[in-house]
Amino acid sequence: MSRVLVTGASGFIGWHCLEPLRRRGFEVHAVSRRGDEEPVDGVTWHRADLLDREQVPGIVEAVRATHLLHLAWYVTPGGLINARENFDWTEASLQLVRAFQESGGTRIVAAGSAYEYDWRYGYCHEQLTPLAPDTAYGACKRALGELIGSFAQISGVSSAWPRIFFLYGPREHPDRLVSSVIRNVLAQAPAPCSHGEQIRDYLHVQDAADAVVAALDSDLQGPVNVGSGRPIALKTLVGAVGEQLDRPELIQLGAIPARANDAPLVVADVSLLSEALGWSPRYSLDEGLADTIAWWSERATAKATA
Numbered sequence: 001m002s003r004v005l006v007t008g009a010s011g012f013i014g015w016h017c018l019e020p021l022r023r024r025g026f027e028v029h030a031v032s033r034r035g036d037e038e039p040v041d042g043v044t045w046h047r048a049d050l051l052d053r054e055q056v057p058g059i060v061e062a063v064r065a066t067h068l069l070h071l072a073w074y075v076t077p078g079g080l081i082n083a084r085e086n087f088d089w090t091e092a093s094l095q096l097v098r099a100f101q102e103s104g105g106t107r108i109v110a111a112g113s114a115y116e117y118d119w120r121y122g123y124c125h126e127q128l129t130p131l132a133p134d135t136a137y138g139a140c141k142r143a144l145g146e147l148i149g150s151f152a153q154i155s156g157v158s159s160a161w162p163r164i165f166f167l168y169g170p171r172e173h174p175d176r177l178v179s180s181v182i183r184n185v186l187a188q189a190p191a192p193c194s195h196g197e198q199i200r201d202y203l204h205v206q207d208a209a210d211a212v213v214a215a216l217d218s219d220l221q222g223p224v225n226v227g228s229g230r231p232i233a234l235k236t237l238v239g240a241v242g243e244q245l246d247r248p249e250l251i252q253l254g255a256i257p258a259r260a261n262d263a264p265l266v267v268a269d270v271s272l273l274s275e276a277l278g279w280s281p282r283y284s285l286d287e288g289l290a291d292t293i294a295w296w297s298e299r300a301t302a303k304a305t306a
Contacts, residue, residue, distance in 0.1 A: 068097070
């Protein structure tokens, strides 16, 4: 049986990878820094801080995994794109990858990002679109992806680098776009947004997790986009939340400024993902938003009755 070590396993994407990994027959070992995760059938939890250089060799040796799914990173909204922690995670990730290979591991999949691309092109293709990140987050992800690819070549392991685009869904940070709008509208409060003309590529997190796990359980090499491949204006996305909750008037477009130099269009080409892995999204936008609204609604109800 293949054994996988999952970092960031209690996070937004990582949590949604656990069940697909089990369905594919992996023995799942999950790493988290907190140590208070809710139990998941068939998942063995390990507590470790991957930014602590002293802890990494121990956790890798304890598990001795055949596969590494590395999703841990600094992801706090607002400060993410230019946080100094991006550099810390680049260094820590390289140490993890080397320790994994030295312990006998053979397959590495680590999370890249749409932020690696030159967004002036709008349309993002793995082989055609230049990489020219304009944030520390994007620069660190690009550098790490290239370093892991080079390390894999000289060390005899295989690696894939899913570049993940924009996500929404259950367990998302409450301050991210879709979650914040849902939470406000559920509370019958205005949901301030920018003008919403920006066109993006949004995917339900479970679809993204399924794609990442499919990449891990394959021989695909190098970068692969993980997105919907379907452009959507942000005003349409948040408007759909208002419509599903029957409070469209609470969506306040133009109430807050858009980011300076915000790209008008960022969309993934997902041909490689579809053709190489046979992947396609399970959730339509309406289904995905309904699932996300139900998750936040349950939590709002539980909080109100606690």
